[in-house]
Amino acid sequence: MWDYAPAPESRDIANLKPTYRMFVDGQFVEGGGEPLKTVNPGTEEVLAEVSTATTADVDKAVKAARRAYERAWGRMPGSERAKYIFRIARLVQERARELAVLESLDNGKPIRESRDVDIPTAAAHFFYHAGWADKLGYAGYGPDPKPLGVAGQVIPWNFPLLMAAWKIAPALACGNTVVLKPAETTPLTALVLAEIIQQADLPPGVVNILPGAGDVGAALVSHDDVDKVAFTGSTEVGKVIQRQLAGTGRRLTLELGGKAANIVFDDAPLDQAVEGIVNGIFFNQGHVCCAGSRLLVQESVAEELLEKLRARVSTLRVGDPLDKNTDVGAINSREQLAKIEELTASGEAEGAERWTSSCALPDKGFYFAPTVFSNVSQAMRIAREEIFGPVLSVLTFRTPDEAVAKANNTPYGLSAGIWTEKGSRILWAAQKMRAGVVWANTFNRFDPTAPFGGYQESGFGREGGRTGLEAYLDV
Amino acid sequence: MAATSTAPPLPPALADAVRDDASLRRFLHGLPGVDQVGVEQRAAGLGTRSIKKAAKLWAIDTAISMVDLTTLEGADTPGKVRSLAAKARRPDPERPDVPRVAAVCVYPDMVAAAVGELGGTGIGVASVATAFPSGRSSLKVKLEDTAFAVDAGATEIDMVIDRGAFLSGRYGQVFDEIVQVKHACGDAHLKVILETGELATYDNVRRASWLALLAGGDFIKTSTGKVSPAATLPVTHVMLQAVRDWHAQTGQRRGVKPAGGIRTTKDAVKYLVAVNEVAGPGWLTPDLFRFGASTLLNDLLMQRRTQLDGHYSGPDYVTVD
Numbered sequence: 202m203w204d205y206a207p208a209p210e211s212r213d214i215a216n217l218k219p220t221y222r223m224f225v226d227g228q229f230v231e232g233g234g235e236p237l238k239t240v241n242p243g244t245e246e247v248l249a250e251v252s253t254a255t256t257a258d259v260d261k262a263v264k265a266a267r268r269a270y271e272r273a274w275g276r277m278p279g280s281e282r283a284k285y286i287f288r289i290a291r292l293v294q295e296r297a298r299e300l301a302v303l304e305s306l307d308n309g310k311p312i313r314e315s316r317d318v319d320i321p322t323a324a325a326h327f328f329y330h331a332g333w334a335d336k337l338g339y340a341g342y343g344p345d346p347k348p349l350g351v352a353g354q355v356i357p358w359n360f361p362l363l364m365a366a367w368k369i370a371p372a373l374a375c376g377n378t379v380v381l382k383p384a385e386t387t388p389l390t391a392l393v394l395a396e397i398i399q400q401a402d403l404p405p406g407v408v409n410i411l412p413g414a415g416d417v418g419a420a421l422v423s424h425d426d427v428d429k430v431a432f433t434g435s436t437e438v439g440k441v442i443q444r445q446l447a448g449t450g451r452r453l454t455l456e457l458g459g460k461a462a463n464i465v466f467d468d469a470p471l472d473q474a475v476e477g478i479v480n481g482i483f484f485n486q487g488h489v490c491c492a493g494s495r496l497l498v499q500e501s502v503a504e505e506l507l508e509k510l511r512a513r514v515s516t517l518r519v520g521d522p523l524d525k526n527t528d529v530g531a532i533n534s535r536e537q538l539a540k541i542e543e544l545t546a547s548g549e550a551e552g553a554e555r556w557t558s559s560c561a562l563p564d565k566g567f568y569f570a571p572t573v574f575s576n577v578s579q580a581m582r583i584a585r586e587e588i589f590g591p592v593l594s595v596l597t598f599r600t601p602d603e604a605v606a607k608a609n610n611t612p613y614g615l616s617a618g619i620w621t622e623k624g625s626r627i628l629w630a631a632q633k634m635r636a637g638v639v640w641a642n643t644f645n646r647f648d649p650t651a652p653f654g655g656y657q658e659s660g661f662g663r664e665g666g667r668t669g670l671e672a673y674l675d676v
Numbered sequence: 677m678a679a680t681s682t683a684p685p686l687p688p689a690l691a692d693a694v695r696d697d698a699s700l701r702r703f704l705h706g707l708p709g710v711d712q713v714g715v716e717q718r719a720a721g722l723g724t725r726s727i728k729k730a731a732k733l734w735a736i737d738t739a740i741s742m743v744d745l746t747t748l749e750g751a752d753t754p755g756k757v758r759s760l761a762a763k764a765r766r767p768d769p770e771r772p773d774v775p776r777v778a779a780v781c782v783y784p785d786m787v788a789a790a791v792g793e794l795g796g797t798g799i800g801v802a803s804v805a806t807a808f809p810s811g812r813s814s815l816k817v818k819l820e821d822t823a824f825a826v827d828a829g830a831t832e833i834d835m836v837i838d839r840g841a842f843l844s845g846r847y848g849q850v851f852d853e854i855v856q857v858k859h860a861c862g863d864a865h866l867k868v869i870l871e872t873g874e875l876a877t878y879d880n881v882r883r884a885s886w887l888a889l890l891a892g893g894d895f896i897k898t899s900t901g902k903v904s905p906a907a908t909l910p911v912t913h914v915m916l917q918a919v920r921d922w923h924a925q926t927g928q929r930r931g932v933k934p935a936g937g938i939r940t941t942k943d944a945v946k947y948l949v950a951v952n953e954v955a956g957p958g959w960l961t962p963d964l965f966r967f968g969a970s971t972l973l974n975d976l977l978m979q980r981r982t983q984l985d986g987h988y989s990g991p992d993y994v995t996v997d
Contacts, residue, residue, distance in 0.1 A: 203734060203952055203960055208726035313724060472917050473714025508924075516953050525726035622709040642711050 205518075208525040210312045215303040221251045221388065223258065223412055224395035226265035227405025232258050234413055239388060242309035242531040243522045243566045251388050253413035259380070259420040262409040266351040266378040267426055269406030274378050275348055279335035286334060286373055288401040289394075290327030293320065293366075296397065300390055304362055305522040307389040309531030309567070310485050312523050322647055323366035326665070329649035330370035333670060337375065340667050342676040348376030349452060349675050350428035355418040356391075357434045358384035358533050359488040359589075365391045367664050368431055369408060370649075375673035377429065380409045382421055386534050388412035427451065431672065433490070436587075436613075436658045454662025454672045456490065456654060458587040459615030462608035463493035463644060464630065466601070467502045469620035470642065475509045478593070481618060481644035483517060483529055483571055487591040488537075490659070491616035493644050495577075495584060496595045497604050503597045507575060511556055514571045519560045529591055532567040541569050541590035548574050548583035553594070579610055587613070601626065605633040614656025618644045637663070686890070687926055694890050697848035704847060704886060710878035710914055719909040725949045729983075732945065736980045737775050739944040739972075740767060742962045744802055744933065746781040746970050748809075748901065754789035757782055761793030763997040768977045777973065778962040779832055783808070784825040791829035802832035802867070806857055809871075809900035811836040815853060822860040833857070834867045834897060834968075837884065839874045847887055854891035867933055867966075868893035872911045873903040881911055885918035895931035901968065906936025909946060916955040919964075929958065935968025941979040944972060 220236075222229040234253030241248050254262070274282065293300065297320045304315040338344050352372045356364035361383060372379050383391035395410045411417055415438070422430045423445050432442050433456040446453050463481050465474045481493025498506050522530035532538040549555050553574040562568040569591055577584050577594040584594050598604040608617055617636040619627050631639040637654045640646060647653070652663035662672045685691065693703035727735055745764050747756060761780055768774040779800030780790050790801045803825035807813035813821075822833055835857045841849045858866045868888035872881050888896050896915050899906040912934045919930045932955070938944060944967060951959045959965050974994045981989050 202957055203738075203948075204731060205725065205727060206729040206731040208728045317724070469708065470711035470714060471708040473711035473718070476714055476718045525724070622711075643713060643717075 205526050207521070209521060209523045210302055210305075210525060212302060212306060212523060214298050215306055216299055217248060217303065217306065219249055221249055221392045221412070223252055223254055224392065224398075224408070224410040225258065225262045226409065227399065227403075229395070232411070232413070234258070234417070237385060237388075237412065237414070239307055239386065240534075241306050242533050243306075243563075245565055245567070248306055249389065251392070251412045254411040254417045256420045258411060259417060259424060262380045262411055263351060263353070263421075263424050263426050265406035266380050266409055269404055270348075270350055270378040273404040274373075274407045275350070275376050277376070279337060279376070282373060282376065283331045283334035285401055285403050286327055286331035286370065289397055290324050290331060292397040292400055293324040293327060293394070296393070297321070297324070300362060300393060302523065303393060304390050305530065307387050308358065308361055309522050309533050311527040311530040312525055313527065314485060319360055319363045322649070323363045326363075326366040326370045326649045330374035334374040337670065337674070340670050342671065342674050346375075346674040346676050349673060350377060351426060352377045352379050352429040352431060352673065353421045353424060353427035354379060354381040354431045355422060355434065356381065356383055358387040359485060359490070361387040362390040362394060364433055365394055368433075371664065371669050372673050373407065375670055377673050378407045380411060380421055380427070382411050382413060382418045385412075385414045422446070429453075429673065431662075432456070439660060452672070454654075454664070455660035456662070456664065457658060457660040459490045459492070459613045459655065459659050460495060460585065460587055460611045461491055461493050461613075461616040461618070461636065462495045462497050463618035464604045464608055464620065465496065465498040465502070465506060466604070466619075466621040466623070466626060467499040468622050469502070470622060471502065471506055471509060473642065474506065474620040475513050477618060477620065477642070477644040478510060479513055479517070482593045483514070483591050484645050486529055486532055486569070488533060488589055489645065491638060491645065492589075493616070493618050494588060494592070494594060496593055497598050497607055498595060499604070500597045500599055507573075507595065511573065514558050514573060515560070517558060517560065517571050519558070519568060519570060520563055529571060532569050532590060535567055537589065538567040538569060541588055541592060544583055544586060544588045545572060545592055548577070548581060548594070551581045551583070553577045553581055553583060579607060585611065601630065605630060609633070609635045612658040615659035616640065690890060690925065694851065700847050700851060700887070700890075701845070704883040707882055707886060710882055712878055715878055715910045715913055719913050719950070722949055722953060723909060723946045725946075727945050727949065733980070733983045735945045735948050736941060736976050736983065738960060739941070739948060739967065740976050740980070741775040741778060742966050743777040743973050743976075744779045744781045744935070744966045744968050745777045745973060746901070746935070746968055748781070748783060748804060752783060752786055754786065757786045757789040758793050759997040761790055763973070763995060764794065764799050765797055767973060768980070769995065774977065774980065778966055781834065781968065784821060784828065784830070787825050787828035787830045795829070800831045801829060802834055803828075803830040804834045804836075804900070806835040806853075808834070808836050809902040811838050812840070815856065818853065819856060819860045822857050826860065826862055826864050830864055832865045832867060833861050834869055836869045836871060836900060837888065839871055842875070842880070842884060842887075851887055851891045854888060854893060858892040865894045866892070867895035867897045869897045869900055869935075871900055871903055872898045873905045878910065878914050881914045882918060885915050889918065889922050889930055893930070895933050895966070897933040897935055897968065899934075899936040899968075901936035907934030907938055909950060912947060913950055913954055916950060916959070919959070920955045929964055931964040931966065932959070933966040933968055938967055938969050939971050940975050944976065
């Protein structure tokens with residue numbers, strides 16, 4: 202047997218500080234709220250203390266953003282805004298290693314992913330949108346589209362820095378100013394991004410970052426002087442926000458949950474389909490709103506595919522997020538782990554067949570071994586509810602129509618995957634799919650040029666691409 | 677089509693596949709396709725594994741023991757082969773604990789010289805045969821080429837398939853040639869060179885792999901080293917999947933040999949990671965995985981010294997043969 206020796210990335214690279222403060226009007230300041238302790242989910246140790254905002258702080262930040270919008274950012278020529286955003290992009294690249302290690306410490310995701318996906322894609326979003334800043338007249342929204350004003354943005358814990366980039370980059374490119382609340386369990390990289398924004402010398406108040414729990418987010422999205430709200434998170438909270446904003450005339454985009462189907466037809470490239478399924482559900486411990494959490498496989502190849510899949514999942518290395526050879530890291534929080542455990546238990550109780558990788562798990566930290574449920578039916582909770590963990594539900598189908606019907610049979614509609622060597626079938630199935638993103642013979646690929654967003658309870662509005670600019674322009 | 681004589685009987689599904697030309701074609705074209713983007717992404721992803729310390733040292737020693745030390749030049753002489761054989765026996769003369777390489781790989785007329793040096797050492801003598809590297813000759817000549825090498829004492833034969841026949845869809849012909857060469861090999865192990873650089877698509881690599889396995893090849897080998905591209909990681913992935921699936925269906929383990937273009941320890945480790953995670957740990961043995969290489973060995977030896985001594989030495993501290 203060949204055991205790979207531990208290959209941990211040094212945690213010193215993260216430049217972890219004992220305390221972090223919120224970022225308002227170009228300054229790091231103490232918040233009025235009770236400081237929160239952010240935990241390393243890989244070890245359960247406390248990483249740092251982070252000050253949190255109160256309603257008064259939210260008001261201060263929104264006022265600062267308004268001032269910055271009126272006096273500087275909103276009237277600045279696009280070509281000037283672009284320079285600032287390019288600078289942010291380059292600084293993110295320069296500090297990529299620091300950000301990657303910090304992200305893995307705070308979030309629990311494997312360093313391989315934060316290093317190769319999260320941080321480079323975040324930088325790419327800034328680069329891409331910097332390019333738009335002086336070309337908005339050519340985006341298809343009229344000759345001189347105007348910004349909206351102050352954007353209030355609330356982001357989740359699954360891709361902390363990347364989601365911040367998704368939110369901040371288009372807002373700034375279009376001439377808006379920003380008040381952003383990172384997730385309670387993962388505030389650190391957003392606050393380093395604030396340092397970068399300071400380093401890039403953005404006018405004070407253009408970007409404000411307020412850590413805190415749900416109450417801070419609630420105060421932000423319901424603030425009267427916010428012109429635009431963008432929220433990524435659970436469908437439950439999304440609905441509350443939509444109710445609050447109804448009738449106010451304020452703009453809203455929501456990117457919510459999902460229960461995506463990954464459809465494998467019998468003529469699929471099976472070995473690559475297995476990779477795509479693994480990438481679809483075990484990437485980022487399954488903490489992905491567009492995760493391919495329902496595998497729909499044609500009955501004629503189901504057995505062969507499942508055998509290959511289990512063999513492949515057995516090779517996934519679960520453990521220390523900082524180890525460069527870790528494939529699946531830690532679950533982000535104890536609460537999330539409990540939710541995953543509860544839903545998997547329901548799967549067993551409802552009669553699905555559970556298979557769990559026999560990989561060893563660390564003694565400390567929040568971990569969940571990759572799990573595949575077969576013999577799942579649409580009626581079971583594990584086929585309907587978002588698990589947001591490394592748990593795959595496998596259903597079978599007999600005909601392409603049945604596959605499409607089952608794939609669409611969900612209140613969500615964020616993403617879908619189609620696996621077949623037949624081009625015409627890809628086009629046919631993609632047209633029938635009620636999902637904002639459809640991947641063909643691949644899964645979980647992200648690019649700033651490709652719009653991302655959902656149908657139905659997965660939300661509305663698009664992020665990325667030319668389409669994504671619409672959410673931040675007065676059109 | 678000729679029957680596979682020496683190999684143990686195939687399970688019914690596979691025996692059916694080789695019943696006649698049409699069945700063979702149906703079988704090969706019925707194999708699942710290979711998605712190019714997917715396999716290349718997976719190979720690149722696995723290439724980021726970080727192998728350090730004891731794991732790296734183990735990989736270096738294992739890689740050394742898997743090397744088919746190769747010289748395939750028009751300018752080869754018995755003297756050159758003798759010095760290569762000496763290197764094979766003692767790769768690092770100052771460090772007797774360095775494992776021996778698996779085999780020395782030469783042209784048929786150099787086999788006798790190699791056997792003279794390596795007889796009784798347990799190091800294999802591999803010979804390319806069958807009108808290597810192009811394979812463009814009559815079956816009669818190919819079989820005589822093989823017999824010549826075997827008679828001279830070769831323990832392993834590296835044959836080339838007829839790529840022209842394969843690309844024009846004459847699978848039965850390719851199959852028959854492999855079966856007959858295998859027969860001519862007698863006790864010698866047969867490695868079947870697919871020359872993947874000329875097959876062009878991963879689908880073809882998969883089909884040729886299965887064709888060679890069905891015909892009784894003990895190993896499937898990527899390349900002659902005379903065509904670019906030679907071995908690549910994604911091609912090796914596809915071939916490792918083939919031997920893994922072959923094992924799942926028949927219970928037999930067959931080997932894989934990437935050859936050409938693997939020059940550094942870093943590359944070799946990436947290949948071993950692929951062996952470990954695509955085929956499985958059971959394939960991490962010289963019986964089932966080989967590197968066809970010449971310059972790789974010295975890099976492995978230098979890296980081995982670096983690992984043990986804690987500092988780099990230099991190319992003057994390993995022997996050039």
